[in-house]
Amino acid sequence: MGHLPKLIEDLALILMAGAIVTLLFRKIKQPLVLGYIIAGFLVSPHFIFTPNVVDQENVKTLAEIGVIFLLFSLGLEFSFKKLVRVGGTASITAFTEIIFITVGGYFAGKLMGWSTMDSLFLGGMLASSSTTIILRAFDELGVKTKQFARIVFGVLVVEDIVVILLMVLLSTVAVTKNFEGGQILFTVLKLLFFLGMWFIVGIFLLPTFLRVARKLLDEETLLILALGLCLGMVVLATQVGFSAELGAFVMGSIIAETTLAEKVEHLIKPVKDLFGAVFFVSVGMMIDPKAMATYAGPIFWITLLTLFGKMISTTIGALISGQPLKQSVQVGMSMAQIGEFAFIVATLGLSLGVISEFLFPIAVGASAITTFTTPYLIKFSEPIYNALVKVLPEKWVNRLNRYSSSTQQIQAESDWKIVLKTYLRILVTNTIILVALLLVSKNFLHPFIDSRVQNSYLRNAITLVISLAAAAPFFWAFMAGKPKNQAYKELWVDKKYNRGPLFIVELLRVAMGILFMAIFVNTLVPARIALLVGIPITILVLVLFSSRIQKFYQRMEKRFMRNLNERELVAAEANAVENNLKEKNNEMRTNLEAWDAHIVEMEVNPQATAIGRVLMDLQWREKFGINIVYIKRGEKIIHTPGRQxxxxxxxxxxxxxxxxxxxxxxxxxxxxxxxSDEDVSIDDIVLQKVLVDEHTKLRGQTIHGSGLRERTNGLVVGIEKEKDRLLNPESSTVLEWGDIVWIVGDRKKLQKLIVE
Structure with missing residues (x-):
């Protein structure tokens, strides 16, 4: 007998246990995540009545892959533009809740005597709510279309990205053991820089590559490419000091901006489901019933903190953002549970070896309780609001409603605010690119040239020329790129009040650009060379070749914006055909009003009797006096379709x-x-030949006019005419004496036709 690795035996046990338990949970309509966790407990060493997993180290590796693909899939559902569209209401609500519950979780841990790391990770575990549980509850209660549900969805989007950032901060603090504010601020700035750089470079390169290679990408190749990109970004993220989860999420969010996002999401789903199941089962394997009994008190207090802390903080956040009291209460009571991210955060802490193992059973216990309470909290949110209105003083309720009304009536952004935000975007975007180029030059280009060029002056010159040639377009944009919006044009036209401030803004950013240039050049070459040669030559080049640099930068910017908006552009092109069709229909309707005629668009039912038949056979124009103007089939439109x-x-x-x-x-x-209601066996469907003679009475008739289709419940598939054989003959073919007609149809009806 051949040797079977223990990992395969363990994987079989994990998947079978997960399948059986989740079938039960689907039957009782409970979250599958809890089913996987219970399945993990059943195959763990803590449960002695079933076989146990043996090779736990390899299972942990598979679980880590599961976390990576879960975060990659989450990134595919997320986009940075979606975060921008979420708006202030959801953002204010989410940040209020996250800050309150994270700080509350930290102090709750400290009050229970836990270590600083355990308390920090507890706060991170409580920061997110469960999208899966909330969606299921909304579906069951039929409230997805209500106004407060829209706010909840926005809050969940913000929570996802904030919790990803929290994971990076927690892992950094855990590794460095440094709690100083300056170090944490540096980590945040470093994180934001790398997020911006990855996003800019990814959007500039990836959609272009996918567009060029699209014809070569079948499903298999696209799946392999997507997984390779995901794991490649995971390696890159860990190399620069961030977590693997962040890399997976970032690559998912970059692919989410491409036109292949939905296809990649569809292809990756089985992989995510497989490894995700292994991850959640591995979480269940860490549950120790004795530990849960021992820590029943902390589970109770953390559950209370989750329920009431999230309800109160989210309600307050919604009120601050300007939502009415009723919607705020409904939002608050929808968010009171612990999400699946709690297990991912806890796994991160354990893998780094900085938290205690008892955090897992506590997270699972609190998550299970809040999972079951969520539907009831959402269901009773309106009655609780009604009770709250009766208890609160009337003047408080009136003030809250006035505050909500005044907040929602805030006017649109002023022109100056729009222009300043555009300037800030230009400065931040180009700063990120310039810093990235500086790091590449310093860490890769400089050592490469040093090892090959002996002369120091020549070495510095080559390094400076290559680096500044790459950086020149972005220095130009930093110091001279103009905002391309209507607000800037309107401000510039108003000479009396606005040109002076705009001129000052331009001077400030030119000064900032020169200072940045000095830092850039001084980092690569000695200060004396930078001051006397590098900076003056760079400024001279920017002035002399301004128009060429400008055109080059604008081409890059145009390509970036095209890639960024590719999905919207493709959708707009598809809608353009639709809109053009509607315009034509309206135009024809107007012109034909005197005739009492108009165009109506109707969809062909998949069970319609007309399917597959040529328009000539249908004879709708002859019988009913109507005309078919067009047929829209997917993205294609057949104008004035022909008889065939x-x-x-x-x-x-x-x-x-x-x-x-x-x-x-x-x-x-x-x-x-x-x-037909008749029971027709497959054995009753036969290929039968029928002779055209005095018995069948088919001579001189067309196939369509003979009614053979209706009389035999079949199809004419061939005709033998003396020396000719016609396969799949036209319905207009005339039958003649001696023709042999081959029909696929009902045996009984064919026999009846022959006998007649």
């Missing part, structure tokens, strides 16, 4: 007719294929 065109399922057909004609025609168009 066919209708297919889900085609959208533009029909020109009067109201009276449509009243008669619509039942015919909507008619569906009637399935």
């Amino acid at each position: 065109n066919r209708l297919l399922p889900f085609d959208r057909v533009g029909i020109l007719a009067t109201d009276d004609q449509l009243a008669v025609f619509k039942p015919v168009f909507d008619a569906r294929e009637v399935i």
